[in-house]
Amino acid sequence: MTIAAAVDPDDVVQTLYLSFLGRAADPAGRDFLTRFVNLGDPAAVDALDDVFLSSQEFQDSFAARSSENYVRSVYFNLFDRNAGVDEVELWTDRLDDGGLDRADLPGAILETARESDLEAYEAKLFIADYFTDQAARGGWLPDTLTFPDLRSNDELYADLNRLDARYDTLSLEVFGQSLDGNPLHAATVGTGEAELLFVTQQHGNEPIGTEAALYLLDFLSGDTELAKALRDEVTVTVVPRVNPDGFARWEREVGGERGLTGPRLNNEGIDLNRTYDPAAPFGADEAPESVAVRELVARLEPDLLLDYHGQGNYRAEDGDLVTMSVLWPTNAGVDPAVADASKRAVAAIAESLEDSDYDLLTLYPGETNPAIARNGFALGGTPTVLVEQRFLQEMSEAARGLDLDYSALVSALTLEGFITMKGLVEAAADGSLETLDPAIAERLPERPPSIPYADVYGDDRYGAEELLIA
Ligand SMILES: [Zn+2]
Structure with a gap:
C-alpha cells in the first residue's frame, strides 16, 4: 500500500516527509512535489515513495536501520508513539519474509491504523503544515515538531x-x-x-x-x-x-x-x-x-x-x-x-x-x-x-x-x-x-x-x- 493510496491527496507530500524523513516538508520541496502530485498520474505519484527512499537524507538517517528499528521509526514519525511489541513483530516479519517493501510500509501502517493513531497523524500533519508555512514566511518556529509532555x-x-x-x-x-x-x-x-x-x-x-x-x-x-x-x-x-x-x-x-x-x-x-x-x-x-x-x-x-x-x-x-x-x-x-x-x-x-x-x-x-x-x-x-x-x-x-x-x-x-x-x-x-x-x-x-x-x-x-x- 503506497502513501498516495492511503491518504488524502492534499496530505500526500507532507506525509512523505513525515513518514520517511521524520520532519516537516521544506517549503520548496512541498511546492515542487505538490505540483508533481497534482499531475494526477497515479504511477508517478506512487513512484514518490521510492524517490524519498533513495534520497540522501533517507539514506543517511534511516536506510542502515534494521527492519525492526525501521518499523519503530515509522511509528514514531507518524504517530509520535512507540510501536507495540506485536506491531513491531508483525511488520518486521512482513518486511523480512512477506515481500513488503520498505517504501510501502508507511502506507500499509496508515491503511490499518486505529482511530487514536489517525488522530495523532492528523495532529502531526497540522503541526507539520504550520512549520512549513512558517518556514516559507520566515516566521517563528518552536524547536521541534513534537512538544514536551505536560509540565509538572x-x-x-x-x-x-x-x-x-x-x-x-x-x-x-x-x-x-x-x-x-x-x-x-x-x-x-x-x-x-x-x-x-x-x-x-x-x-x-x-x-x-x-x-x-x-x-x-x-x-x-x-x-x-x-x-x-x-x-x-x-x-x-x-x-x-x-x-x-x-x-x-x-x-x-x-x-x-x-x-x-x-x-x-x-x-x-x-x-x-x-x-x-x-x-x-x-x-x-x-x-x-x-x-x-x-x-x-x-x-x-x-x-x-x-x-x-x-x-x-x-x-x-x-x-x-x-x-x-x-x-x-x-x-x-x-x-x-x-x-x-x-x-x-x-x-x-x-x-x-x-x-x-x-x-x-x-x-x-x-x-x-x-x-x-x-x-x-x-x-x-x-x-x-x-x-x-x-x-x-x-x-x-x-x-x-x-x-x-x-x-x-x-x-x-x-x-x-x-x-x-x-x-x-x-x-x-x-x-x-x-x-x-x-x-x-x-x-x-x-x-x-x-x-x-x-x-x-x-x-x-x-x-x-x-x-x-x-
Ligand atoms: Zn475549566
Whole structure:
C-alpha cells in the first residue's frame, strides 16, 4: 500500500516527509512535489515513495536501520508513539519474509491504523503544515515538531525562571500563592498601550493553555521582527496555571492514588471559576488563588482578559471533533460595550484559526452565573473571552489509569492554543480588536453533542493492558 493510496491527496507530500524523513516538508520541496502530485498520474505519484527512499537524507538517517528499528521509526514519525511489541513483530516479519517493501510500509501502517493513531497523524500533519508555512514566511518556529509532555509544577516554575533569565524583554513576578504554598506567577512581555491578560488552568486538569502560554512567552520575548513590533504595541501578562494544587492532584491520580479532592478544584474543594461574583467575593482562607487573580486584574486593568480552560470531546455531524469552543460574557448586567469588545476578541480568535483545517471552533454554551470569571470580571468592566479546548476527557481517562500516548494530540492542541493567543496579541497590535465586527462571534456554530471516550478512541480503552481499574 503506497502513501498516495492511503491518504488524502492534499496530505500526500507532507506525509512523505513525515513518514520517511521524520520532519516537516521544506517549503520548496512541498511546492515542487505538490505540483508533481497534482499531475494526477497515479504511477508517478506512487513512484514518490521510492524517490524519498533513495534520497540522501533517507539514506543517511534511516536506510542502515534494521527492519525492526525501521518499523519503530515509522511509528514514531507518524504517530509520535512507540510501536507495540506485536506491531513491531508483525511488520518486521512482513518486511523480512512477506515481500513488503520498505517504501510501502508507511502506507500499509496508515491503511490499518486505529482511530487514536489517525488522530495523532492528523495532529502531526497540522503541526507539520504550520512549520512549513512558517518556514516559507520566515516566521517563528518552536524547536521541534513534537512538544514536551505536560509540565509538572516544578518544571513550569523552572521554565518560567529560565525564560526570565534568558530574556530582558520578559519580567516575572510571584503575585500570590495557592493553598498548598505553590507560587502563582505572572510573566509580562511588551511595553505597548494595549494590555492583555491571559489566565490559564483555573481548573487543575485543564493544562493545555499553560503549555501554549509558555510558547507564546518564548515567541513574544524573542528577537524576531514580528515579536519586536508586537512588544511596541501590546503589553501581555500571562498567568499560567492558577490551580497548581489541582494539577499536582491529577498527577497523583495518574500515579494510582484514589480518593483525592477532584483536580478541577482547589485544596478546599472550591471551583475557582465560581468565585468571581463581584457581589459575593471569596476570601483568601478559602480561595487565595482567585483573590490573587482579582487583585492582579484590579492592578493591571487589562483591555482584555482571556480565561483558558479545557473541555471534553464533541463531534460535529461530518465526523470532525471540536478542538475549541469560545464565549463572551453573557450575564445580563454586563455593559453592552464590554460585551461587544469581548465578542470582537472571539472574532479575532476565529480569524486566527481560519486557515487551519485541523481546528474546529464553536460557541461554548456557557451560563450567565456572575461568579464565573468570564462574567464576574466583565461585570466589573473588563472585556473577557473564554476558551475551552479539547483534552479534558483524555485527562480524565489518564487519571483513571488509562495509559495511552497523547503526545501528538497535546502538541497539536498546544500549537492551536499558541496560534489563538498570538492571534489575540496581533489583533490588539493592529487595532482589529477594536474594529472587528462582533457579529462574526455570533455566527460561530453551536457546539455539537458530547461523545463518549470510546467513540473517539475505538477499542483502545478496553485493549489497554495497563488499565488499572475496571
Ligand atoms: Zn475549566
